[in-house]
Amino acid sequence: MAQPGQLPLYMRRERFDPTAELGESRRAEGIRLVDTPFGESVHLVTRYEDVRMVLADTTRFGNDRAAALAGPAVEYTEEEARMRAGQLLALDPPDHTRIRRLLTPEFTMRRMRRLEPRIVEIVDAALDDLENAGRPADLVAHFGLPVPSLVICELLGVPYADRAEFQRRSDQMLDLSATDQQRKVAEDEIRLYLAELIARTMAAPNDDLLGMLVREHGTELTADELVGIATILLIAGHETTANMLSLGTLALLTHPEQLAMVRDDPAAVEPAIDELLRWLSIVHAGVARVAKTDTEVAGRSVKAGELLLMSLPGANRDPALREDPDRFDITRGVSGHVAFGHGVHHCIGAPLARMELRIGFPALLRRFPKLALAVPFEEVGFRSNHAIFGVNSLPITW
Template structure:
């Protein structure tokens, strides 16, 4: 029987909240050495100002290597294999390599471009709500709504066959599950990359009107097949995992705060602020990618040596009492607090406008269609060992 690994402190949660020991670290030292799955301690950064400093300074804190490849038990790879696995993954590069890759995508993820998708996203949301209504309660909000809506959106955007959703969702779930053996996760990474390589080959042979087709047509001379596969893989996983977990966990958060739902129904224009508060309060991405100190430096009063790994706790930073009053309270009247749920600096999530639009459409549509929506059981199933926090299932009725 495989032993479930102990979660590092920066992945521990208590329901909606970061674990108490994580909050204590933020309110105490701020920056401290903690155990990690990488075989040696890492510097954990928990205060908002320090997190912004790390994420905003790609010169001192870089992404020059994937931490996954340094984990104990991981097989060895040649430099050629490492390069192929990293190709196109924006999270694995610093400027100027990161800048070069991101510039190909930035025009497609501006707020103005994303607004073109609004009618189709609204249609996808309505279709899934209609299906829930036809089937009748109870329903699993994760399986019936939170997961398929962003999956279909990102599939249509990228040009990924929606019929393949079980395959790529399975890849994503296993890849992001830290309880899985490292060998299994790396095998999943290879399988996911091979799947995307097949889609890239099809797009190169016959580019469509989707994002992969656009990249081939307009930048095929500038991007290798490995880079196209890496870009597609990153967008596919990030495009449905993060938003789907926000939709599931966010609905639970709203239902457990009926006063906030009443306010949102009375003043629907507050949905913009409500989404920002959900992003801040839930912060489903624990840390993002670890950084590597590129020089001897200082952070939060601690001496960081060149080569040390640095991990930023995004949930802890987003509840920093030095920045916000009563940060553990869920309050949709706060407005945009400058949270780091989408990261910060050059690696700020390129898909943030799309995720925001999906949530601004989905939450009101769900709450308006089912005014008596409520949990169908006393407990929900949190995904504690996933890199992206959320719910494995959420039975609801109405």
């Protein structure tokens, strides 16, 4: 169990690597009780096959904790129903299926390719800004954050001028060292902002994703559902990719031969992205799943109503997935990792994230072929107390 002031096991990192204790747990039992920052005990699942099984099994496990305990007749308060509406990560089929079906066409690779020219422009503009900032510069501030923030702003129709406020609020929501009240205030502020945006969109829908949902599915989605959809896309759409761009660059800087391959060989980019996603696993754990019935996972009894957390770094560093899994090697090829989750809750924005990484990494490395850290590696500040792993800043030179 975590000691006071200590991060829970599933969030502990040793620079890029999950703590050795996580690997020991995977080898020994594969599942163990751990504490969360919210004062709950959960079953932490660490083996690749077990993680995939729990994520894929919607019969025995669900994301909707109240429904798992009370059944289909569960009754939510008005406030609970409003906060749950449209929140894909809190829903189970058939509610989840209905909303995801409406969103999926907008996140296919074919649709994403329509965005590619604009993403190239956004990346090039961020690189101009980085160069103009002069050496040394913070990659997070000038590249990691601005690129996905502008992409998701344009996708959703959020004014880019508002980005600083929503970044501050989303960071507060995902900072697990913050108090419950601090996170709740940030969430309420984001929802209020997006409710106003949705109201304007419903009155005059334009060509962005929210406008499309209003025009084509306005009779199928409530205003609260649109707010929920916008909330999760806005937060997940920039936090995850921002951290992958910055942390992934740091990983490549510490493996210069592989960095050169990504910079010079277009065929190396896609495999490199897959390996970076696997090796870094920036999301510590998926949303907690709840057992709908008494069952068993990895040989341990799990009672109905008990919670399970999937350790994504544990699964992605499992030798059952990759030989020598702690070694970073972009020549491995596609791995079947679970960095984007698995099953019905597999990240709907994965094609967009992959496109931003595929464009961003080689563009950065080609613009600055002598890219280097501006501080010793030991001085880089990793942030583990956040729901999404990353670095606070990344001083670079060229």
